[in-house]
Amino acid sequence: MVPVIINLEKRKIKKTIILLFIFIILNRNDAFSNENGKILSFAAGCHGCHTSNPNQPFGGGYKIKTKFGFFNSPNISKDKLNGIGNWSKAEFLKAVTKGISPDNKPYYPAFPYNWYADMTESDILDIYEYIYSLPAISKEETNHNLRFPYNIRELLWLWRFVDRIVSNKKNDIKNNYKNKRGEYLVNSISHCGACHSPRTFLYIVKDYNDLTGRKQTSKLLNDAVPNISNDNINGIGSWSKSDIVFFLQTGIKPNGDFAEKDMSLIIENGTQYLRNNDLYKIAGYLLKIKDK
């Protein structure tokens, strides 16, 4: 009788150990997933663009000045009334990759969904889970303050139609960046082209692989953006990989000068959080991009 009881006890201990092991593995995966979501939320600019008060992450209210007027970033915290607390994962995926809200309204392209369209579902959902792991911020959304006719949201359907014809980016065909981490980070997650790709008719990006910068659109805005192709004179071709990595971590250029205002914010709220090997992959890819 006694050996049977001992055997039963042993089985119980075995079961407990196995359950404990499974529990640890599952928790480790969650921790990893959240860490990935956190880093990507910074690298993709979600945190930087949707945070105006550092104590209210993702609470929105960040102002973006453009030649069309001011954009006020929305609250994307998990608050049910003012944020995205009622959104399903499918609605979040649609918003991020298609630029369409849950009530089927088009987003202004200040939100770079055209770049996010190529992000993997698991990366986007890691960001979703990270946002949902933080407290809800009950900050009310402020409307954009745009000039006529840009304030008519319905016109964006027309813009999207023209964008599809003019641009070389087709969002229904997902680019596969498997084994191309640098290209994935530059052309999708970190959406470098949203600023560094030249814009054409109706502010459309014609070529998403062109990172040769942008000329000033207005003297008042002072919005020229530098060429980051591998050209030695006009671009960053004379920079080494470690120069680019150091710049994306600290904002310090090889000549000892510093990043300009917008880029310094992107570094502060985004690229400095990327892992070292990801930064080297970005550098490697950027140094391959030719001047057009």
Next chain:
Amino acid sequence: MIKVFFVLTLLLSSFADQLAYAENTEDVIKYRKNIMKAIGSHISVIAANLKGKVSINEDILPHSKSILLTLSSINISKTFPENSGPNHSSKTKSLENIWSEKELFSNAMKDSVKKAESLVIAAEAGDKQNIAKSLGALGKTCGSCHNKFRKKKN
């Protein structure tokens, strides 16, 4: 005849004054650009060691001290005199608010000096990660000053 001579002398002296004034303006602009370049060069030397491009780590401390010394000895009223703004010369990238918001500019400069002091402390301790952090923090104050008081580069 004497009257004509008097008027001519007056005109010439005023022209010479203007020329000297212009030369002085351009000189001081060039001078302060050189100070900024010198700071940039010291930063590049430290950064080259942090990036691993060279391993002359003993240079980090003297160049950190040089940044502190250069920044803390800038005499704002002499290096940025009233007549050296964008309204007086096209050669400067300085913005007019250096003179209209003097206190703000002076505080921004003091902030950079504080960060340079932290850089020297980190360089003395010798931990490269901390040096990189301190250099980044100094860079942030320099960048923030440039963003407020320097015309954006095209």
